[in-house]
Amino acid sequence: MTGKTIHVFGVCVLILFLLPAPPDARAQMVIGQYSDEAPLRTWNNYGLLSALSGGMGNVRFTLADDAAAGSVNPSLPALGASFQLAFSGSISTVSLNRYGIVNTGVLVTQSDNAAGLFPLFDAAALTFRWRGWGIGIGYGPLESYSRPKTIYEASDAGEVYYQLEFLQQGLLRNAHLALSRAFGASVSIGVGVNVIGGEWEKTVREERRTLGITITDHKTESYSGLYFTGGITVRPHSKLTLAAVVRTPFTRQSEGTSLYRYVSPLGGTDIQIPASAANRTEMPAVAGVGFSYVPSNTVRLVSDITFFLWNRYRFEYFEEELERDFKNSLKWNNGFEFINRLRLFGRNLVNPMRIGFIYDPQPMRTPNSRYLYLTLGMGLTWPHASLDFGTMFGWESGSGDNLTVYRSFISLTIHSLKGDLR
Amino acid sequence: MKGLPTERYPRSSPRLQKKKERLFLILILCLPLLFVSPVSPAAQDYGDRDIISLSGTEDILSKLKGLSLDFLMEWKGRVYIVASPTDLVRLQERNIPYVLESDRFYRRLFSETAAQTSLNGAFHSYAETERELMTLAQDHPLIARVVDLGDSLEGRNIYALKISRNVHLDENKPAMLITGCHHAREWISVEVALLFCRHLLENDALNADIKALIDSGEVWVVPVVNPDGLEYSIHSYRYWRKNRRNNGTASFGVDLNRNYGHMWGYDEVGSSSDPDSEVYRGTGAFSEPESQAIRDLFSRRDFRALISYHSYSQVILYPWGYKHDPSVDEGLLAGLARQMADLMRPVNGRDYGVERAGDGFYLTNGDTTDWAYGEYGVPAYTIELPPVDQLYGGFFNSEADIQSIFAENLPAMLFLLNWTVSDSGSDLPFRSDSPKTDTKRKPAKIKSPRR
Numbered sequence: 001m002t003g004k005t006i007h008v009f010g011v012c013v014l015i016l017f018l019l020p021a022p023p024d025a026r027a028q029m030v031i032g033q034y035s036d037e038a039p040l041r042t043w044n045n046y047g048l049l050s051a052l053s054g055g056m057g058n059v060r061f062t063l064a065d066d067a068a069a070g071s072v073n074p075s076l077p078a079l080g081a082s083f084q085l086a087f088s089g090s091i092s093t094v095s096l097n098r099y100g101i102v103n104t105g106v107l108v109t110q111s112d113n114a115a116g117l118f119p120l121f122d123a124a125a126l127t128f129r130w131r132g133w134g135i136g137i138g139y140g141p142l143e144s145y146s147r148p149k150t151i152y153e154a155s156d157a158g159e160v161y162y163q164l165e166f167l168q169q170g171l172l173r174n175a176h177l178a179l180s181r182a183f184g185a186s187v188s189i190g191v192g193v194n195v196i197g198g199e200w201e202k203t204v205r206e207e208r209r210t211l212g213i214t215i216t217d218h219k220t221e222s223y224s225g226l227y228f229t230g231g232i233t234v235r236p237h238s239k240l241t242l243a244a245v246v247r248t249p250f251t252r253q254s255e256g257t258s259l260y261r262y263v264s265p266l267g268g269t270d271i272q273i274p275a276s277a278a279n280r281t282e283m284p285a286v287a288g289v290g291f292s293y294v295p296s297n298t299v300r301l302v303s304d305i306t307f308f309l310w311n312r313y314r315f316e317y318f319e320e321e322l323e324r325d326f327k328n329s330l331k332w333n334n335g336f337e338f339i340n341r342l343r344l345f346g347r348n349l350v351n352p353m354r355i356g357f358i359y360d361p362q363p364m365r366t367p368n369s370r371y372l373y374l375t376l377g378m379g380l381t382w383p384h385a386s387l388d389f390g391t392m393f394g395w396e397s398g399s400g401d402n403l404t405v406y407r408s409f410i411s412l413t414i415h416s417l418k419g420d421l422r
Numbered sequence: 423m424k425g426l427p428t429e430r431y432p433r434s435s436p437r438l439q440k441k442k443e444r445l446f447l448i449l450i451l452c453l454p455l456l457f458v459s460p461v462s463p464a465a466q467d468y469g470d471r472d473i474i475s476l477s478g479t480e481d482i483l484s485k486l487k488g489l490s491l492d493f494l495m496e497w498k499g500r501v502y503i504v505a506s507p508t509d510l511v512r513l514q515e516r517n518i519p520y521v522l523e524s525d526r527f528y529r530r531l532f533s534e535t536a537a538q539t540s541l542n543g544a545f546h547s548y549a550e551t552e553r554e555l556m557t558l559a560q561d562h563p564l565i566a567r568v569v570d571l572g573d574s575l576e577g578r579n580i581y582a583l584k585i586s587r588n589v590h591l592d593e594n595k596p597a598m599l600i601t602g603c604h605h606a607r608e609w610i611s612v613e614v615a616l617l618f619c620r621h622l623l624e625n626d627a628l629n630a631d632i633k634a635l636i637d638s639g640e641v642w643v644v645p646v647v648n649p650d651g652l653e654y655s656i657h658s659y660r661y662w663r664k665n666r667r668n669n670g671t672a673s674f675g676v677d678l679n680r681n682y683g684h685m686w687g688y689d690e691v692g693s694s695s696d697p698d699s700e701v702y703r704g705t706g707a708f709s710e711p712e713s714q715a716i717r718d719l720f721s722r723r724d725f726r727a728l729i730s731y732h733s734y735s736q737v738i739l740y741p742w743g744y745k746h747d748p749s750v751d752e753g754l755l756a757g758l759a760r761q762m763a764d765l766m767r768p769v770n771g772r773d774y775g776v777e778r779a780g781d782g783f784y785l786t787n788g789d790t791t792d793w794a795y796g797e798y799g800v801p802a803y804t805i806e807l808p809p810v811d812q813l814y815g816g817f818f819n820s821e822a823d824i825q826s827i828f829a830e831n832l833p834a835m836l837f838l839l840n841w842t843v844s845d846s847g848s849d850l851p852f853r854s855d856s857p858k859t860d861t862k863r864k865p866a867k868i869k870s871p872r873r
């Protein structure tokens with residue numbers, strides 16, 4: 001690549017970051033065809049994401065220079081910079097469609113079914129290395145359960161006589177503490193403890209206004225859970241880093257409440273069916289391997305393969321185990337980085353350019369579907385600070401619905417590196 | 423981008439190290455604070471008052487004069503009011519329809535009183551129905567047997583409970599069929615069917631009349647014809663009606679009670695060819711495994727009568743449904759229905775209407791009862807359970823009403839069973855007069871919710 005094409009590439013990434021993908025709206029007069037527990041976008045979620053890895057196919061197992069990567073490979077902090085503190089945020093749009101437990105959803109005729117989420121700077125990660133020991137801590141969103149707000153209205157002579165509303169919001173957050181130990185300069189092992197927590201709320205509400213009837217279905221959940229991670233990173237050669245990681249299976253526990261209610265004041269009717277339950281989701285174990293290959297000063301090739309043991313997935317919801325016919329899935333992340341150097345405001349800056357590809361098969365047997373992602377990213381590194389952008393475009397195939405995902409990340413990292421080499 | 427980690431990341435000074443350690447400790451201590459709820463309900467306390475909204479039309483507003491209500495705001499043509507219980511009574515007295523909005527503004531506390539229960543409370547889900555049927559059969563092995571009629575689209579079993587003396591023998595006694603839950607949201611129809619099973623089985627040893635019925639007849643009960651829909655109604659959308667057929671056009675579901683093979687698709691009024699419609703009839707008669715299960719069962723036994731339970735409306739319907747005209751057996755069909763209604767009335771004082779489906783109610787083609795009567799000549803009834811209309815709950819019934827609704831239907835079911843096993847039932851088939859083809863009618867728009 002010449003210097004000029006690289007700048008064009010950088011500008012394109014910035015524009016893409018600012019331009020959310022157009023929603024792929026599909027009309028349907030049926031609500032709720034998206035199971036309550038399904039995460040938005042992919043099911044295959046593991047650890048925190050950042051702009052650095054986001055631009056490079058979300059490859060993380062061997063990226064010691066990504067502070068968030070300690071959440072998936074706890075052995076990385078002992079090999080990273082002596083200090084890194086990163087703040088990240090993302091914006092995302094997703095098109096949803098009709099299938100139950102694919103990432104598909106809900107929809108109505110009158111509005112598009114894209115979910116827009118703008119939780120900028122909702123994640124932070126810190127790594128810290130000292131005398132062969134490394135510590136990583138981090139906090140950020142793991143899964144979103146939010147759906148596009150859906151409203152259907154029927155009116156007569158300008159007055160709405162029927163309204164149906166569907167609202168679902170939810171987020172699972174993850175905090176990790178990773179401890180690692182390096183043995184010499186080329187081997188490190190680490191373990192991590194992770195705490196999850198979050199909230200979920202769904203309301204389906206129908207109003208028949210001429211008769212004064214309200215029908216509501218209101219459910220809430222409040223999540224908690226704990227799991228462990230393990231990792232080993234080896235550098236057999238100055239140009240090669242290898243890693244193996246594991247996540248224990250864990251239970252996402254939740255206190256759930258539900259209320260079905262039918263209120264008709266003119267009939268003196270108020271029927272309520274309340275329920276509460278201790279819900280459980282058995283989340284799958286994860287294992288993965290990855291490598292980074294640095295053939296020259298300016299090029300890095302990275303890849304991760306992650307195995308999700310979905311056939312052990314169980315979902316117990318309000319005293320009932322719901323059937324989920326899941327198969328294991330193998331996700332493949334790949335990235336490429338090219339280091340460009342540029343001079344901006346009188347300073348020499350390192351300007352990595354990144355591209356990536358992800359193959360992400362979903363666990364549902366029916367429909368058998370997968371996301372393919374193309375990712376683009378760039379960074380700007382000063383002494384002690386760097387700014388990264390990453391953008392992912394995902395296209396789903398297999399369900400017949402051609403779902404799309406757009407997600408872009410921004411991360412600001414403060415680090416201990418004085419030089420411009422990163 | 424090269425070399426060993428020590429080259430890439432130079433070590434820092436001891437003083438900086440101390441600072442970093444302190445920062446690290448602070449961050450660890452702050453970690454729990456980060457678990458902030460993403461869903462933050464507005465915790466405003468309105469005590470016993472509700473927020474309601476009503477139409478902002480002049481007609482309604484004029485009725486509000488003199489009520490001294492606490493107006494909150496006006497939004498999108500609706501007037502929002504903070505109303506006390508007394509205000510609500512006054513509005514009801516003046517027949518002013520309002521919509522309860524409280525749960526949009528603050529949360530009603532209900533979870534403290536809720537027991538650990540399933541979402542559907544005292545109503546039976548698919549799994550709970552399965553357990554109940556197995557338990558009944560285990561407890562009464564000589565007179566009850568669970569029969570799997572086939573699989574639903576999503577692979578659930580469509581169960582029947584056969585109740586008869588020597589239940590494991592095929593004695594080909596005169597049989598009656600009771601079905602529930604063709605329509606997913608009509609939860610009460612499952613309960614009436616299940617309670618009928620329990621009543622017969624538990625009274626076999628106690629009540630000579632019931633013993634005689636079990637001796638001389640067969641009762642087949644299919645409490646959940648549409649298990650996929652029922653589960654969907656419990657878990658995803660309470661008002662779901664159809665089965666869960668993926669129609670391939672971004673819409674789901676076939677109305678099983680428009681999928682039967684007599685006068686199927688007769689016109690666009692009594693069913694619809696539009697997959698998005700609530701009364702979509704499917705791609706062909708008996709295209710759905712759920713209706714096939716009933717068809718196949720019916721063809722194997724000597725059925726003499728049928729009750730298909732639905733809700734709501736509180737009415738007993740008989741064929742024809744596909745057209746306005748009466749059948750040649752109008753007198754017999756209506757007569758039996760009237761006798762059932764007469765037996766039901768004294769139980770709780772609830773009056774069940776008696777109507778020819780296509781005449782007093784609305785036109786339906788491809789429904790269970792037209793098919794059973796049209797093809798087999800047996801008296802077949804759709805009983806729409808309470809409430810009588812939307813004001814009293816529509817497709818919702820309170821858990822407290824399950825028992826009383828069953829109780830008033832019990833004498834009707836026993837009466838028809840008696841009729842089935844008695845001589846009167848042996849004159850079948852009635853003369854079925856329906857032509858196999860008929861001129862198509864013009865489509866019309868459906869307005870009220872279909873039951």
Ligand SMILES: [Zn+2]
Nearest residue numbers: 605732733873
């Ligand atoms: Zn019905």
